[in-house]
Amino acid sequence: MQVGIVNATVLCQNPHVIIHKNVWNLGNPLTSPTSLLFLQISIITIVTQLLDACLRPLGQTSLVSHILGGVVFGPSVLGNDQMLTNILFPMKGALILQTMATFCLNFFYFICCVKMDTATVLKTEKQAITIGISVFSFSLGIPLGLAFAMKKYVSMDKTLSDALPMIAISQSMTVFISISVLLSELKILNTDVGRLTLSSALFSDVVSFTMTVFMFAALQDKSGNGSPLTLLWVILSTVALLVFIIYVMRPAILWFIGRLNGKSIDENFVICILLCVMFTAFISEFIGQHFAMGPIILGLVVPEGPPLGTTMISKMETISCAFLYPIYLAVSGLQTNVFKINIQSAWIVTVIVLVGFIVKIGAVMLPGYFYNVPMKDCIVIGILLNGRGIAELSMFNIWKEGKVLSEQEFSLMVMSLLVINAIIAPLIKLLFDPSAPYNSGKRCSIQHTKRDSELRIMVCIYKDENIPTMLNIIEASCASKESNVSVIALLLVELLGRSRPILVAHQEHDTLRLTKCGSTELDNALKQYVQLNEGFAYAQSFTSISDFDTINDDVCRISLDRRANIMIMPFHKRWEIDGTVEVNNGAIQRVNIKVLERAPCSVGILIDRGILSGSPSLLISKATYYIAVLFIGGADDAEALAYASRMARHECVNVTVVRFLTFGEENSKDRKHDSDLVDEYRYYNAGNIRFEITEEVVKDGIEFSSSIRRMIDYFDLVMVGRGHPQSVLLHGHDQWSECPELGVVGDMLASTDFVTKASVLVVQQQRMAGRLAKQNVNTLPNQKDQLVHDVPMDEPHRASCTISVDKYSNVGR
Numbered sequence: 001m002q003v004g005i006v007n008a009t010v011l012c013q014n015p016h017v018i019i020h021k022n023v024w025n026l027g028n029p030l031t032s033p034t035s036l037l038f039l040q041i042s043i044i045t046i047v048t049q050l051l052d053a054c055l056r057p058l059g060q061t062s063l064v065s066h067i068l069g070g071v072v073f074g075p076s077v078l079g080n081d082q083m084l085t086n087i088l089f090p091m092k093g094a095l096i097l098q099t100m101a102t103f104c105l106n107f108f109y110f111i112c113c114v115k116m117d118t119a120t121v122l123k124t125e126k127q128a129i130t131i132g133i134s135v136f137s138f139s140l141g142i143p144l145g146l147a148f149a150m151k152k153y154v155s156m157d158k159t160l161s162d163a164l165p166m167i168a169i170s171q172s173m174t175v176f177i178s179i180s181v182l183l184s185e186l187k188i189l190n191t192d193v194g195r196l197t198l199s200s201a202l203f204s205d206v207v208s209f210t211m212t213v214f215m216f217a218a219l220q221d222k223s224g225n226g227s228p229l230t231l232l233w234v235i236l237s238t239v240a241l242l243v244f245i246i247y248v249m250r251p252a253i254l255w256f257i258g259r260l261n262g263k264s265i266d267e268n269f270v271i272c273i274l275l276c277v278m279f280t281a282f283i284s285e286f287i288g289q290h291f292a293m294g295p296i297i298l299g300l301v302v303p304e305g306p307p308l309g310t311t312m313i314s315k316m317e318t319i320s321c322a323f324l325y326p327i328y329l330a331v332s333g334l335q336t337n338v339f340k341i342n343i344q345s346a347w348i349v350t351v352i353v354l355v356g357f358i359v360k361i362g363a364v365m366l367p368g369y370f371y372n373v374p375m376k377d378c379i380v381i382g383i384l385l386n387g388r389g390i391a392e393l394s395m396f397n398i399w400k401e402g403k404v405l406s407e408q409e410f411s412l413m414v415m416s417l418l419v420i421n422a423i424i425a426p427l428i429k430l431l432f433d434p435s436a437p438y439n440s441g442k443r444c445s446i447q448h449t450k451r452d453s454e455l456r457i458m459v460c461i462y463k464d465e466n467i468p469t470m471l472n473i474i475e476a477s478c479a480s481k482e483s484n485v486s487v488i489a490l491l492l493v494e495l496l497g498r499s500r501p502i503l504v505a506h507q508e509h510d511t512l513r514l515t516k517c518g519s520t521e522l523d524n525a526l527k528q529y530v531q532l533n534e535g536f537a538y539a540q541s542f543t544s545i546s547d548f549d550t551i552n553d554d555v556c557r558i559s560l561d562r563r564a565n566i567m568i569m570p571f572h573k574r575w576e577i578d579g580t581v582e583v584n585n586g587a588i589q590r591v592n593i594k595v596l597e598r599a600p601c602s603v604g605i606l607i608d609r610g611i612l613s614g615s616p617s618l619l620i621s622k623a624t625y626y627i628a629v630l631f632i633g634g635a636d637d638a639e640a641l642a643y644a645s646r647m648a649r650h651e652c653v654n655v656t657v658v659r660f661l662t663f664g665e666e667n668s669k670d671r672k673h674d675s676d677l678v679d680e681y682r683y684y685n686a687g688n689i690r691f692e693i694t695e696e697v698v699k700d701g702i703e704f705s706s707s708i709r710r711m712i713d714y715f716d717l718v719m720v721g722r723g724h725p726q727s728v729l730l731h732g733h734d735q736w737s738e739c740p741e742l743g744v745v746g747d748m749l750a751s752t753d754f755v756t757k758a759s760v761l762v763v764q765q766q767r768m769a770g771r772l773a774k775q776n777v778n779t780l781p782n783q784k785d786q787l788v789h790d791v792p793m794d795e796p797h798r799a800s801c802t803i804s805v806d807k808y809s810n811v812g813r
Contacts, residue, residue, distance in 0.1 A: 033096050040089065040097055044330045045323070047072060059426035061185045063389060066326040067418050070333025080339075089334065101331040102291070104324030105394055109292045110277050111320045112177045113299025114312050128199030130367040132174075135385055136204045138363040140172035143356040150348060159406040160345050166404055167349060167413065170392065171356030176205040178389025186425065189501055189550050191434050192557070193377050197384045200364075204385075209296075237287035241280070242297060249276065250301040257308055265311040273302070273312065290398055325390065332393050332414060335400075340408045341415075349412045357386050357420065380432045387424055388417040434553060435598040445602045445766040446565050447642035451483070451684075455646065458488040458559050458567035458601075462588060464521045466570050469610040469759050471525050473568065473717070475619040476627065477643075478650040479536040487539040488562045489526055490555060492570075494548055494587070501546035503554050529619060548587035552594035559601050566602040566643065568761070569595060571750065575609045581752050592741045596722075596764055602639050605722075605741060607750045607760040622652050628715040628758075630708065630745065631659040632729060633674045636721025639765035644719055645681050648691040657681075657693040658711065660704060662729060704729040705748065712749075712756045720745050722764040 048069030055065045071077060078084055089097075147168035151161050179201040180189075188194040256269060280294025302308060361382030368378035396413045399405040405413065446455070455477055459470050479485035495501055506523075526539040540562065544554035559567050572588035573581050596603055618625045629644045631637045641657060648655040659678060661671070678693065685691035698704045712718060722743035724730060730744045737747045746762035748754060 033092070036090070036092075037096050037100065041100070041327060043088065044069060044073070044327060044334075048326050048330055059429050061182060061421060061425050062326070063181070063329060064418060064422050064425075066329035067333040067336075067393075067414070069326070070330035071336055071418075072333075073330075074334040075337040075339065097331060097334075101328040104320075104328045105292060105390070106281050106295055107277065107316060107320045108325045108328070108390065109177070110295040110299040111313065111316050112180070113296050114302050115180075127367065127371040127373070128196055129203050130371070131196070131200040131364055131381070132203035132207070134367050135174060135200065135360055135363040135382075136172055136207050139174075139356055139360050140169065142359045143168040143171045143352055146355055147352060150351070154348065155344075156348055157342075157345060157408070160348065160409060163399075163405050163409045164348070164352070166399060167409065168352050168356070170395065170413070171353065171359075173208050173392060173395070174201050174204040174360075174385050175208070175389060175391035176202045178391050179384065179387050181389055182384065182387040182421075182424070184547070184550075186428055187550050188428070188432065188434050188553075189547065191553050193380055193384075193432065195501070195503075196373075196377075197381045200381070201385060234288040238289055238293070241283055241287060241289075241294065245280065245294070245297045246301055249298065253302060253308065257303065265308055270311065270315060273308075290394075292394065329390060329393065332397060336411045336414045337407060338411055338415065340411055342408070345408060345412060349409075349416060353416045353420070360386050376431070380428060383424055383427060383431075386420060388420055392417060435556075443766065443768070444563060444565050444600070445639055445642075446646065447639050447765065449565060454484045454486055456486045456488065456562060456564045456566075458490065458562065458564040460490045460492055460555060460567065460569050461522055462492045462570045463574070463584060465574070466606065466608050467521055467525050469606065469608045469717075470568065471529060472610075472618045472625060473606070473761065474529060475533075476625055476647045476650055476653045476717075478646060478653070479533040480649065481536060483646075485533070485537045486562075487526060487529070487537065488558060488564055489522060489539065489541040490558055491520075491522060491541070491543045492548075492551060492555075492588075492591075493543060493545040494585070495546050501544070501550070501554070503544050503546070503557075504542065506541040506543070532619060548585070548591055552591050552598065555591070555595050556598050556600060559599065564601045566604055566639075566763075567595070567599060568604040568606050571605055571607045573607075573750070589739070589741065596741055599764075599766070602766045603764045605746070605762045607742075607746075607762070609757055609759045618650075618652060625650075625653050625717070626715045627653060627655045627717045627719060628711070629655065629657045630718060630720040631657055631674075631678070632721070632724045632727060632745070633671075634721055634724045635765045636723045636743070636763055638677055638721070640719040640721050640761075640763040641677070641681055643763065645685060645691065648685060648688055651690075654690045655692070656715070657691075659693060659695045660707070660729060661695055661697045662727060663697055663699045698729060701729050708749070709754070709756075712758050715758050717761060718749060718758050719761045719763060720749065722746060722762050 048066045051069050051072075052062050052065035055068075056062075073089060075085075144165060147164045150156070151164055156164075176198070179198060183189045183194050183198060189198070253273075276298060277295045280298050281291040282294075284294035285291045302312065361379055364382035364385065365375060365378040368375070368381070373381075393414070396405065396410055396417075400407075400410045443449075449455075457474060457477060459474065461467060461470065474485070474487055477485050523541065526541060530537050530539050542558055544551055544558075546554055555567065555569075558564075569592050570584075570588060572584055572586060572592070574584045575581055592605055627644055627647060629637075629640050631641055644655045644657065647653050657678070659674075682693055696707050698707055720743075722741075724743065724745065737744060739747045739750060742750055742762045746760065749756070749760045749762075
């Protein structure tokens with residue numbers, strides 16, 4: 001008996017006739033469909049991963065490598081060898097492999113739709129809605145008109161002539177899932193361009209998905225033998241399925257979640273959801289729709305985020321997105337035969353695809369001009385909206401099965417998808433630099449700001465246990481009538497169970513959506529700080545819900561928008577009350593490294609040991625807070641010194657600057673420069689008994705480390721620069737560095753071997769276009785605009801410096 005599968009013929013064999021033997025019984029294991037499937041999936045996975053590893057350095061996305069992995073084994077490359085094809089991909093295994101790929105697609109769509117926040121569709125920005133409508137309308141009308149014109153005036157194959165309108169219509173598809181995957185791989189999901197692209201794609205996809213449903217219903221009617229009423233019955237049954245999922249299945253899911261009362265989702269309910277996925281897929285096929293429609297709608301109605309959305313993502317994402325997803329792409333590539341393509345058909349389809357590509361860019365530029373979006377950003381958004389993915393690939397497979405596309409047109413569309421994505425990724429990296437907006441070229445570090453200007457401090461909170469120490473640092477910054485303090489708080493929330501990152505403001509903002517927040521520990525702490533410093537302190541708060549691979553864009557965006565002078569980031573390790581150290585979240589370390597590279601202001605990384613020292617609240621109890629600055633030299637130490645100099649104005653803060661001098665380098669140029677800088681801060685704090693400078697002369701790194709160990713426990717907070725000039729004091733310590741984001745000294749202070757109860761703030765001064773800001777030393781302290789903060793000068797003028805004499809010689813500054 002023969003069964004037609006797409007364009008191939010599968011010979012059904014009697015399982016009782018063939019006995020599958022292993023190699024020890026002189027049999028061929030590949031005669032078993034199960035063994036053959038295992039081998040096929042294994043070699044496809046290995047080859048696609050190897051190609052991905054080779055092509056990723058060239059800027060290519062995983063979609064390109066996965067499709068190419070299938071093309072390698074298809075008739076276009078190795079499949080041309082009939083012997084190899086009969087061994088690895090014989091006709092008898094085609095049906096099983098395609099069924100496996102179809103099963104993969106089912107759960108991939110479901111997981112992607114679970115991540116989608118359907119509420120954002122109704123809250124999409126006006127400019128995104130306008131761009132989405134413009135892109136869909138122009139990319140549908142112009143290529144479709146061109147296709148009909150070419151059918152009339154250009155000679156072509158009959159099959160291509162019939163398929164050309166559908167090929168033109170496919171150019172209007174802008175699928176949210178495909179764009180989301182592309183933006184994630186390019187790591188620009190959190191940029192303004194990425195957000196606008198995703199919002200536009202989300203709205204455009206609502207329109208294109210509706211059109212696809214009707215097209216598939218019409219396709220079923222065309223291929224069937226029923227009456228013209230078949231189309232009507234397909235549409236009515238589709239609406240009935242939508243109503244059942246939305247008004248029966250969703251309420252049942254919400255009812256179950258409401259009964260949890262904070263408990264975790266059990267395994268039985270997860271299994272029920274998986275059964276619902278397969279059931280809705282079966283019903284979709286049963287009523288004449290594509291099997292993926294049911295899981296897509298079900299995924300959209302499943303509540304995103306915790307508890308259910310997060311649980312489903314954690315249990316299914318790896319297997320669905322990292323393993324099953326590539327298999328479907330590879331199988332599609334496996335069915336592609338470039339030798340079936342003739343030159344005449346190739347250039348006709350190329351013209352349609354190229355026109356559609358250009359039209360989408362132009363369709364973004366028109367509304368972009370009206371909304372004052374920079375033209376360069378419009379071009380980037382237009383290119384991104386041309387991205388293709390698994391959704392378009394599955395649509396081509398449907399058309400191939402429905403005889404809309406012949407083998408030639410199918411191969412042409414797969415190759416066009418492959419080429420477009422291969423061009424888009426490196427082109428975007430060439431045209432768009434996510435860090436470019438943060439390189440403003442304007443100095444906003446503490447050292448380079450006027451002494452009495454407002455100090456803007458941005459604090460990023462990941463866990464509530466960091467709040468007390470953060471609040472002590474904010475209070476120590478000394479809000480006063482002469483120099484106010486503005487606090488910008490950003491709550492970092494890892495994106496779980498969602499595909500679209502969210503950045504919201506908790507107060508009125510020009511561009512961000514306003515979201516009312518509940519009473520949290522951070523909000524209460526900020527309110528208390530503002531009330532106790534009424535008139536001199538102000539606070540704003542934001543929340544970023546995003547993947548930690550790209551959340552650094554939100555951090556830098558807020559700091560630039562709010563013109564922060566310094567942002568304070570949490571360290572990725574946490575000290576417990578018994579002294580043990582745990583990793584809070586390893587991704588926080590990567591966030592800190594990216595922020596240090598791109599930040600438009602100075603950055604501080606807080607190593608919080610407040611739970612060990614039991615430091616009293618500076619805000620409430622007004623207890624004395626002891627701060628030490630370890631000064632070795634360089635711009636980062638200068639920034640720490642400038643910040644500590646401002647803190648010394650606070651009536652409850654004592655600042656001790658410990659300057660380390662290397663024995664034998666008395667006449668070096670760097671020491672003279674640092675001495676002038678220290679003299680400047682000594683002058684401005686001359687009347688302040690809470691500001692003290694001591695100098696320690698040390699010979700090598702061992703004495704340097706011993707000196708720090710001897711004094712550090714006398715302080716609540718130790719401040720040190722991240723980077724330092726080459727010095728013998730650092731030799732030996734840099735070889736054991738575990739945390740590069742802290743620098744050599746910061747890493748030493750954060751080490752578990754360095755037993756102390758003092759918290760540490762590692763400071764990096766603002767980089768100007770990736771370089772340090774020029775270090776100007778003000779040698780005339782009586783000038784009108786100073787580079788450092790002033791202090792009250794009503795106390796008697798007296799020295800605020802203590803110079804220690806080293807055992808090696810009398811070395812002054």
